Amino acid sequence: MSLFRYTRAGQGPRAPRRHSPLPWIALIALILGGITLGFAWLAGWVGHRLTAQRFTDTIEATGPAHPGFRRAHSKGVCVSGWFAPSAQAPTLSSARVFSQARVPVLGRLSIGGGDPHGADGSARVRSIALQLVSDDGQEWRMAMNSFPFFAVPTAEAFFEQTQAQVPDPATGKPDPQKMAAVLAKYPSAQAFQQWARTAPWTDSWANTRFNSVNSFWFTNAQGQRRAVRWQWQPRTPVAELDADARKRADVDFLSQDLQRRLAAGPVQWDLVVSIAEPGDAIDDPSVPWPDARETVVAGVLSLERMQSQEQGACGELNFDPLILPSGIRGSDDPILAARSAVYSQSFNRRERERAAGAAAQPKEAAR
DSSP states (O other), X not given: OOSSEEOSTTSOEEOOOXXXXXXXXXXXXXXXXXXXXXXXXXXXXXXXXXXXXXXXXXXXXXXXXXXXXXXXXXXXXXXXXXXEEOTTGGGTOOOGGGTSSOEEEEEEEXXXXXXXXXXXXXXXXXXXXXXEEOTTSOEEEEEEESSSSOSSSSHHHHHHHHHHTXXXXXXXXXXXXXXXXXXXXXXXXXXXXXXXXXXXXXXXXXXXXXXXXXXXXXXXXXXXXXXXXXXXXXXXXXXXXXXXXXXXSOTTHHHXXXXXXXXXXXXXXXXXXXXXXXXXXXXXXXXXXXXXXXXXXXXXXXXXXXXXXXXXXGGGOOOOTTOOOTTEEEXXXXXXXXXXXHHHHHHHHHHHHHHHHHHHHHHHHHO
C-alpha cells in the first residue's frame, strides 16, 4: 500500500496523519512474544507437554545410539515395483492411484527394534513402508506393521509404554514393575502381548500380512466418505517358522530369502480395504474391527527389485503416514498424529547426523 493517501481525483497526494508508534510497537511485541512462547511450548520448554522431541528422546533412551539410522525399525532393505489398482478401487476413493493403470512404488521392508544389525529371527514385528506417486504428482505414503492392532489407545499411553522400556541405570535393563503397571492400566497392551506370544511367525517378508492399524477416510468421486483400514495380504503361501528354526536362521535370513524370491519373479500382495460400520472404533487403533466387515480388493502390489538401505533411495524418505493424496484423509486417531510427528523428528535427526558424518570424512581421509 502507498505511504500516501490520495484526495479527490486530480488533487494529488497529501501526507498521511501522524500517529503515535507506541500502540504498534506494543502490538508487535505482543505478537513476537506469543510466537516465542508458542515455539517454546511446542519444543517442550514450557510445562511438561508431550512433544515429538520428548518422545524421540525417550525412544533413543531405550537402547544404544546408532547415529544416521532410523530410531525405530532401524534394520531394513529398499524395495521397488508397481501398484496396479483393481476395477473396484475407484468406488472407494477418487485418489489418482486408484485410476491410473500402474503406479510406481518405492518402499522399505524392515524389522522392529532400534538395532540396524539385529537378528531377523528375534524381531517379533515386521513392517512395510511404501511411497506411491501418481502421474499427477500426488503421493501416498504408508507405514504398516505385522501386528493387527496397536498396544495402547492414545499418544500419552504410547509414551508411557516407551518410558517403561527405558533401561534402569542400576541394572541396565527395563524395570519390570513399570511394564507391569502399563499392562495393568491398558487391557489392550495385555491383548497385544497375547498376540505376540501366540501369532505364528512366518518364514519370509513375502508371506507376512501387513496392517494399516490406524484408520483413514476414503472419499470417492461421488462424494461418498467412508472410514477404512487396509491390509497387504500376501499372495505367497504362508509357511511358519518355529522357535528352533529362528535360532538356527542366519541373522539376515529375511533379506536373503527376499533376494532369492525376487530372482524368480515379483513378490506380490493384494491391497484389501476394510470398510467401517457404525460403532467401529475410528480413532482408537487398539480396538480391532470384526473380521466380518465388508472388504474390497483394491489392487495388487508387485515388488520387483531390492537394494540395501545404504545404496537404495528409500533411506532418504520419511514414510510419514499422513502424506496423502486427494481422496484420502487421516482420521483423528492421536496415535496417527504422534507417528507423523515422531517420524519427522527422527528423520531430521538422522539427516543431521549423516550430514555431520559426511562432513567429517574428508578430515579423516586427510589424517
